[in-house]
Amino acid sequence: MRPQTTLVALRALSAFVLTSLLVVWLCDLTLSGAQLGGLGIGVLLRGVDPFRGQTLLEATAVSVARSGALLATALAVATAVGIAAGAAYAFSSRRIVRAAAWSVGTVGVSLPSFFWAMLLQLLIVFVYARTETRILPTAGFGLDDHLVLPAVALAARPAAYVFRTTATALENVRHGDYVRTAHAKGLPASHVARSHVLPNAAPAILSGVVLGGRIALSSLAIIEYVFSWNGAGFAFIHALANGRTAFAALVALVFALLFAVLTFGTDALSNRLEARR
Amino acid sequence: MTPARTRADARVRLRSGDVWRFLTNVPLVLGASGILAMGVIALFGPQLAPSDPHAQRVVIFYPDGTFASPPTPPDRYNPLGTDPIGRDQLSRLLWGARLTVTIILLGLLGRGLLALLLGVLAGWRSHTWIDEAIRHVTNAVGGVPQLMLALLLVIALQDHGVIGFVLALALVGWADLARFVRSEVIRIADAPHVHAARALGANGAHVVRTHVLRDLTPQLLGLLAIEAGSVLLLLAELGFIGMFISGGVFFTSDSGAPVLPVRDRAPEWGQMLAGARNYAFSHQYVAFVPGLVVVGAVLAFNLFAEGLRAASDPFGSRRVSPRTLGRVVRALALAGVVACLAFAYLAVRSTSLSFSEGLGRAQDTVAQAFPGGKLVAAVVRLSSSSHALAQPERLTYYFVGDGSQLFRVSFLDGDANAIDAKLFANEDDLVVDALHPLDTAGIVDWEVALRLAEDRVGSRFRSQAPSYRVRVLLTHEVGADRPSYRVQYTGNVGAPVVEVRVDALTGGPGVAPTRQP
Numbered sequence: 084m085r086p087q088t089t090l091v092a093l094r095a096l097s098a099f100v101l102t103s104l105l106v107v108w109l110c111d112l113t114l115s116g117a118q119l120g121g122l123g124i125g126v127l128l129r130g131v132d133p134f135r136g137q138t139l140l141e142a143t144a145v146s147v148a149r150s151g152a153l154l155a156t157a158l159a160v161a162t163a164v165g166i167a168a169g170a171a172y173a174f175s176s177r178r179i180v181r182a183a184a185w186s187v188g189t190v191g192v193s194l195p196s197f198f199w200a201m202l203l204q205l206l207i208v209f210v211y212a213r214t215e216t217r218i219l220p221t222a223g224f225g226l227d228d229h230l231v232l233p234a235v236a237l238a239a240r241p242a243a244y245v246f247r248t249t250a251t252a253l254e255n256v257r258h259g260d261y262v263r264t265a266h267a268k269g270l271p272a273s274h275v276a277r278s279h280v281l282p283n284a285a286p287a288i289l290s291g292v293v294l295g296g297r298i299a300l301s302s303l304a305i306i307e308y309v310f311s312w313n314g315a316g317f318a319f320i321h322a323l324a325n326g327r328t329a330f331a332a333l334v335a336l337v338f339a340l341l342f343a344v345l346t347f348g349t350d351a352l353s354n355r356l357e358a359r360r
Numbered sequence: 361m362t363p364a365r366t367r368a369d370a371r372v373r374l375r376s377g378d379v380w381r382f383l384t385n386v387p388l389v390l391g392a393s394g395i396l397a398m399g400v401i402a403l404f405g406p407q408l409a410p411s412d413p414h415a416q417r418v419v420i421f422y423p424d425g426t427f428a429s430p431p432t433p434p435d436r437y438n439p440l441g442t443d444p445i446g447r448d449q450l451s452r453l454l455w456g457a458r459l460t461v462t463i464i465l466l467g468l469l470g471r472g473l474l475a476l477l478l479g480v481l482a483g484w485r486s487h488t489w490i491d492e493a494i495r496h497v498t499n500a501v502g503g504v505p506q507l508m509l510a511l512l513l514v515i516a517l518q519d520h521g522v523i524g525f526v527l528a529l530a531l532v533g534w535a536d537l538a539r540f541v542r543s544e545v546i547r548i549a550d551a552p553h554v555h556a557a558r559a560l561g562a563n564g565a566h567v568v569r570t571h572v573l574r575d576l577t578p579q580l581l582g583l584l585a586i587e588a589g590s591v592l593l594l595l596a597e598l599g600f601i602g603m604f605i606s607g608g609v610f611f612t613s614d615s616g617a618p619v620l621p622v623r624d625r626a627p628e629w630g631q632m633l634a635g636a637r638n639y640a641f642s643h644q645y646v647a648f649v650p651g652l653v654v655v656g657a658v659l660a661f662n663l664f665a666e667g668l669r670a671a672s673d674p675f676g677s678r679r680v681s682p683r684t685l686g687r688v689v690r691a692l693a694l695a696g697v698v699a700c701l702a703f704a705y706l707a708v709r710s711t712s713l714s715f716s717e718g719l720g721r722a723q724d725t726v727a728q729a730f731p732g733g734k735l736v737a738a739v740v741r742l743s744s745s746s747h748a749l750a751q752p753e754r755l756t757y758y759f760v761g762d763g764s765q766l767f768r769v770s771f772l773d774g775d776a777n778a779i780d781a782k783l784f785a786n787e788d789d790l791v792v793d794a795l796h797p798l799d800t801a802g803i804v805d806w807e808v809a810l811r812l813a814e815d816r817v818g819s820r821f822r823s824q825a826p827s828y829r830v831r832v833l834l835t836h837e838v839g840a841d842r843p844s845y846r847v848q849y850t851g852n853v854g855a856p857v858v859e860v861r862v863d864a865l866t867g868g869p870g871v872a873p874t875r876q877p
Contacts, residue, residue: 193659205640309637320511323515339503342504
């Protein structure tokens, strides 16, 4: 492992450790009330969730796996849509198209996730009321058509962020001197885009995707709550609401680990991309 | 033409050009208009509201003789409809703007100060142990999703009411801002003019103040505008899952008592979204009216940030001169801080009542509704099921009229908005004939009496009993030469009542406490 990568890994590890301490401390604070019992690391590892009849670790594993499926789908959608729209924006020369695309992106960023979720549900209900055709289920868990609405709702805001970051990055690189020189040399546009524009815009696009990922993680609890998707975010809210704070703490720790891994992966990849430039 | 004249002309041309560019910067104008509108509504919302935002109605009777049960759709009497307990949504939105804007501004101020302090410190001392330490802290705070961290913080700070909520919103989300400030400070610190200033002997603090912060302000303000939208979004998301300022409808204990304090009499946009999910299909206006308002406000903040970015882009067509931009941005930052303090003062002042303020309001009410009524008793009640545990659950004032009728004025949670006035034949343990009219001049504060009582019996009820009630009763009994407080503790069902008597004029012990089975 190169020294740079080691340093990044150490930083991610320390972030995870500190975040874990913060989460456990906060959960301990919330437990200080008479209603909510006690919390300790032993409870976290060996305790039993009384509401599910599963150990905390089993319950956490199941809920995190469900959330993982939703998150991965949403991120894939957001990345594909955001990068495609950003590239179309950057390489388009029509002002109206560009203004419209940017406006849609700004509105997309401004809409709360729960608003997207309710709009999509309402759309399905509206279509059903008009045509008596059930296009998609509006709630519940399932790795089938149940996944579509939550994934789209969860992807909406990250897609807007990825779009804006991609568009800005490509725009900046496209107007660089070396790109103009390449065009002046008579190189084909596709070659310039492939060899000069995309590699140089990649780190910024990557950070946009990571930002999108963080936003998706942040919105996960709300989306799962609205669609009754029985994942980690939903479990976190219900665990807190019912005083099962040990379970909530464990779920928060898993999220902290995900964030740390995401940060490490991004920093390592960014370093590699920067080194290639 | 003299050179001086030419320079003056150039200045005028530059300024008029900048003004024109500001005015043709569509996102900036739209965003600024939206923010200004929000400010005006926050300031004058209570005056603009067409009806009482707290008035609940089981059945809504219209002037044309028809009636309906809430929630009702928008009509000419309630332009934005009513909520599930019959309150006018437009009035609640207008009233709620002040508390919402206050929370946004205070949350933003907290985030901004933390990010600025730590970001500038880390950037100015980059690649030192200070930078590394701050980086670890920011990574740790940024390592949990915002909503989760905010939920944990709100629960942890639940006893601190609005302040706790503001702290929860301020303590999340600042990490990304601090990272941005750090990277910008590193960039600015390497600029030629900063090197020149240091070469001329300026010390670090001076350079940071006059060069780094000055250069940082335009970008920072744009980012703060986005952050304001982010605070509002978080507020709305918390409200949507049932947790709002000083309250929560979702978080209840096994016995059904709220784990978090509930004070939905203080309207706020996040609170209006609580339970919205239940009405998304059947009564869309209940969910979508406050939702659209939140979307509009966030959009205004984002457009404003977008406009600022365009104005500071050196290669953009809407760029303005750095000098003009700097002045405008500094003026805006100052206006933001002033607005923050002003709204904080207005919001706190508008809802929370002290004992004497409550008495003043009660006397005003009596003058209108129960003329000639004389104050005979005042009760401050604290309870484990109180909506704000550190605050009185209820402030109550009893007035007696000519026919021994009692008129009770009370304020739930000591909230000015939650006034409740009723006429009684008699009330619990108050024997009107055994009471003198109460003169409150020169009496000590009820908290002095409570402290003395707690010193004598121990504060075990308030700190340990899972269910308790404390009444601080101020009366002037017949046969006594001065008013006195009676502090009564009630624990769990079946537990004995403990009463401590305190002299209301000296704050010292009154008659020895009596114990009842």
